[in-house]
Structures are given as structure tokens and as C-alpha cells.
Amino acid sequence: xxxxxxxxxxxxxxxxxxxxxxxxxxxxxxxxxxxxxxxxxxxxxxxxxxxxxxxxxxxxxxxxxxxxxxxxxxxxxxxxxxxxxxxxxxxxxxxxxxxxxxxxxxxxxxxxxxxxxxxxxxxxxxxxxxxxxxxxxxxxxxxxxxxxxxxxxxxxxxxxxxxxxxxxxxxxxxxxxxxxxxxxxxxxxxxxxxxxxxxxxxxxxxxxxxxxxxxxxxxxxxxxxxxxxxxxxxxxxxxxxxxxxxxxxxx
Amino acid sequence: xxxxxxxxxxxxxxxxxxxxxxxxxxxxxxxxxxxxxxxxxxxxxxxxxxxxxxxxxxxxxxxxxxxxxxxxxxxxxxxxxxxxxxxxxxxxxxxxxxxxxxxxxxxxxxxxxxxxxxxxxxxxxxxxxxxxxxxxxxxxxxxxxxxxxxxxxxxxxxxxxxxxxxxxxxxxxxxxxxxxxxxxxxxxxxxxxxx
Numbered sequence: 001x002x003x004x005x006x007x008x009x010x011x012x013x014x015x016x017x018x019x020x021x022x023x024x025x026x027x028x029x030x031x032x033x034x035x036x037x038x039x040x041x042x043x044x045x046x047x048x049x050x051x052x053x054x055x056x057x058x059x060x061x062x063x064x065x066x067x068x069x070x071x072x073x074x075x076x077x078x079x080x081x082x083x084x085x086x087x088x089x090x091x092x093x094x095x096x097x098x099x100x101x102x103x104x105x106x107x108x109x110x111x112x113x114x115x116x117x118x119x120x121x122x123x124x125x126x127x128x129x130x131x132x133x134x135x136x137x138x139x140x141x142x143x144x145x146x147x148x149x150x151x152x153x154x155x156x157x158x159x160x161x162x163x164x165x166x167x168x169x170x171x172x173x174x175x176x177x178x179x180x181x182x183x184x185x186x187x188x189x190x191x192x193x194x195x196x197x198x199x200x201x202x203x204x205x206x207x208x209x210x211x212x213x214x215x216x217x218x219x220x221x222x223x224x225x226x227x228x229x230x231x232x233x234x235x236x237x238x239x240x241x242x243x244x245x246x247x248x249x250x251x
Numbered sequence: 252x253x254x255x256x257x258x259x260x261x262x263x264x265x266x267x268x269x270x271x272x273x274x275x276x277x278x279x280x281x282x283x284x285x286x287x288x289x290x291x292x293x294x295x296x297x298x299x300x301x302x303x304x305x306x307x308x309x310x311x312x313x314x315x316x317x318x319x320x321x322x323x324x325x326x327x328x329x330x331x332x333x334x335x336x337x338x339x340x341x342x343x344x345x346x347x348x349x350x351x352x353x354x355x356x357x358x359x360x361x362x363x364x365x366x367x368x369x370x371x372x373x374x375x376x377x378x379x380x381x382x383x384x385x386x387x388x389x390x391x392x393x394x395x396x397x398x399x400x401x402x403x404x405x406x407x408x409x410x411x412x413x414x415x416x417x418x419x420x421x422x423x424x425x426x427x428x429x430x431x432x433x434x435x436x437x438x439x440x441x442x443x444x445x446x
Contacts, residue, residue: 026287033291072332073335158357
């Protein structure tokens with residue numbers, strides 16, 4: 001039987017030791033480099049994707065007709081304003097009420113949740129028939145910051161109210177009646193308490209706005225645009241000014 | 252008889268083997284050195300390539316960004332337009348066509364001699380009406396008109412909440428129902444469409 005010669009181990013020892021040392025050193029030196037390499041690759045890939053998006057965006061922007069879109073935006077602004085300006089909405093309600101022979105019995109202006117009672121304008125407490133009184137109530141709900149709700153009280157017949165609602169549904173700025181309460185009066189007319197809501201949409205910017213893709217103007221949105229452009233506009237009608245710093249600015 | 256004689260001395264044989272092992276281990280060390288050296292070189296080469304690629308992307312990105320910024324008006328306009336149209340779309344889709352609802356209700360009351368005293372259309376789609384009927388036949392006619400005919404397409408879940416009638420006095424009632432009925436859509440001109 002051949003015995004293993006332990007004296008050969010001496011010959012292996014140094015080369016094996018050197019080899020192990022090299023492997024360990026290389027591993028230690030390479031590990032952070034490989035990690036860095038991976039990080040750099042991911043970064044470059046991310047940048048490459050962003051560049052791809054930018055190039056796509058350039059193509060889309062080139063295909064957009066700026067002038068036509070500007071005109072569309074002006075039309076859309078009439079339906080959905082960017083700011084909470086009560087005048088156009090109240091003006092619209094006022095004109096439509098007059099048009100349909102409805103008496104304006106009350107409008108309360110109480111903007112925001114922190115509104116004080118002093119913000120409520122009571123111009124005529126007697127609510128005489130035929131004498132317009134303004135008591136408008138505007139409440140910005142916390143849940144929907146992109147809408148304003150206000151209340152109006154009108155008087156007239158059911159037929160007048162139906163026509164008023166029909167006109168309201170076909171006019172801009174967009175308004176929506178959220179609730180109606182009607183009560184028959186002694187003189188045979190009705191008193192209507194309406195809660196009306198109006199949408200607002202300002203420009204929102206967040207994130208990487210340059211690389212963010214251009215939103216598509218889909219067929220559904222084009223159809224909405226056509227619908228709102230057919231509506232009768234009550235924007236731009238001058239609102240008569242009233243004296244300020246007096247007890248009753250409407251007198 | 253032939254006898255085997257070992258002519259190589261045992262010490263010399265060990266020396267030869269040692270030499271062979273040394274050669275082999277040296278070769279292995281050289282190969283491994285080359286392998287790991289190559290690996291390190293590869294890693295650094297890849298890093299250099301990535302750096303060059305990254306630089307090129309940076310340059311192209313800057314150019315693309317400048318192009319986009321030169322057309323930022325178009326971008327902002329489109330964004331604002333789409334936002335507004337989406338808002339209008341969601342607003343109009345949730346808007347209840349009260350004109351059509353009131354029209355249906357008026358038509359029902361017109362056909363009967365019942366007087367509508369109070370009506371409330373609430374946000375939860377519940378409508379509450381109360382009225383006065385001269386006799387039970389009129390009231391019956393009203394209820395039939397609400398559950399049948401064209402009004403039945405618009406109104407659903409009808410419930411007679413209260414009813415009182417005394418001798419020589421008109422009947423007073425309260426009715427609850429839901430408006431609009433799921434699937435109902437008002438047609439142009441105020442007439443309702445069947446679901």
C-alpha cells in the first residue's frame with residue numbers, strides 16, 4: 001500500500017497561501033466596485049429612461065397646435081374656473097332667475113369654514129314679494145377643495161323652476177344643484193331653497209414636470225369639450241358695483 | 252529468476268515530485284493572478300464605459316430639456332386643459348338632472364287633482380313629497396301615476412310614509428322615493444328615456 005507523503009505539503013503550502021490571499025484580497029477589493037457598478041448602471045438606466053420620455057414628449061409637443069389649445073383652454077376656463085370668484089356664479093344664477101321669472105328671495109355669502117356671521121349679508125329682512133333680497137351662503141367643504149357650494153332662495157312657480165334648472169344645466173360656468181326644497185306659499189307660489197355647487201380647477205404642478213408625459217386629450221375629453229362649448233356662457237358679464245363701508249351696500 | 256531492482260534512490264524521487272508540484276502550483280498561481288487581474292480590469296472598464304454612457308445621456312438630456320422648455324407654454328396649456336376637462340367630466344357625470352325630475356313630478360301632479368305642498372330633492376337621491384288630495388280616488392290616481400307610466404322610469408322605491416284623512420277634510424300624505432332610478436337618463440328636451 002502506497003502511503004501519502006506528508007513532506008509534499010511543504011511544497012503546496014506557500015502557493016496555496018498566496019492563492020487564498022489573492023482570492024480574499026480580490027474579493028474584498030472587487031465587492032465595493034461591483035456594488036458601485038450596479039448602482040451606476042441603475043442610475044444610467046434611469047437617466048436613459050428619462051431621456052426616452054423626454055424625446056417622446058418632444059414629439060408630442062411638436063404635434064400640438066398651441067393656438068388651438070389656447071382657445072380651448074379659454075373656453076374650458078369659462079366652464080371650470082381656476083379661482084374662487086363668486087361673481088360669475090352669482091351673476092349666472094341672477095340672470096337665469098330673472099330670465100325665468102323667479103324672485104330672488106335670499107342669497108347668503110359666507111365664504112369658507114372660518115366665515116363669521118358678519119360676512120353674511122342680509123339686505124332685506126322683510127322678504128317682500130317682488131323685492132330682491134340677497135342672502136347667499138358659500139361654504140367650501142374640506143372634503144372637496146375643488147368646489148364651492150352656496151345656497152340661494154328663489155320664489156315662483158314649479159314651471160319657472162323647471163325652466164330655471166334646465167337653463168342652469170345648459171350654461172357655464174358649470175353649476176350643479178345638489179338639493180332642492182320647495183314649499184307651497186299661501187299665495188299659491190312656491191319658495192325654493194337650492195344648494196348649488198360649482199367646480200374649480202387650478203393648475204397643479206408636482207414632481208418632475210419636465211419629464212412628466214404630456215396628458216392625452218382623449219376622445220372622451222374632446223366630447224366633454226364639445227359639450228361645454230355648446231353651453232351658454234355667463235362669463236364676462238359685468239357685475240354692478242355697490243358702495244362699500246355702509247351698513248347695507250344694496251340700498 | 253528475475254529480480255526487480257530500484258535504481259533511482261528514494262530521496263531523488265521525492266525531489267522530482269516536489270519540483271513537479273511546485274511547477275503546477277506556480278502555474279495555478281499565475282493563471283489565477285491573470286484571471287483576477289482580468290476581472291478587476293473588466294470591472295474598471297465597465298465603470299469607465301458606464302461613465303462615458305452616462306455623460307452622453309446627460310448631454311442629450313440637457314438638449315432635450317431645453318427643447319421642452321422652449322415649448323413649455325404648450326405643455327402647461329395642455330395640462331391645464333386636460334385637468335379642467337377631467338374636472339368637468341366628473342362634475343357633469345355626478346350632476347343630477349333635477350329639471351327632468353321636476354318635469355316628471357309636475358306631469359304626474361298635472362294629471363291628477365292633487366296639490367303638491369312640499370317637495371325636497373336631497374343629495375342622497377331621496378325625494379320626499381307631501382301633498383293634499385280632495386278624495387281617495389285622486390290620491391289613488393297619483394300613486395298609480397308614480398308607480399306606473401313614464402314617471403316609473405325615473406322614480407323608484409316609492410313608499411307612502413304618512414296618510415291622514417278626516418271627514419270633510421282633504422287627504423294629506425307624504426311619499427318618499429328615489430330619483431333618479433338607476434339606468435334612467437333624461438332625453439334632450441326634458442322627456443325621460445326608459446332604462
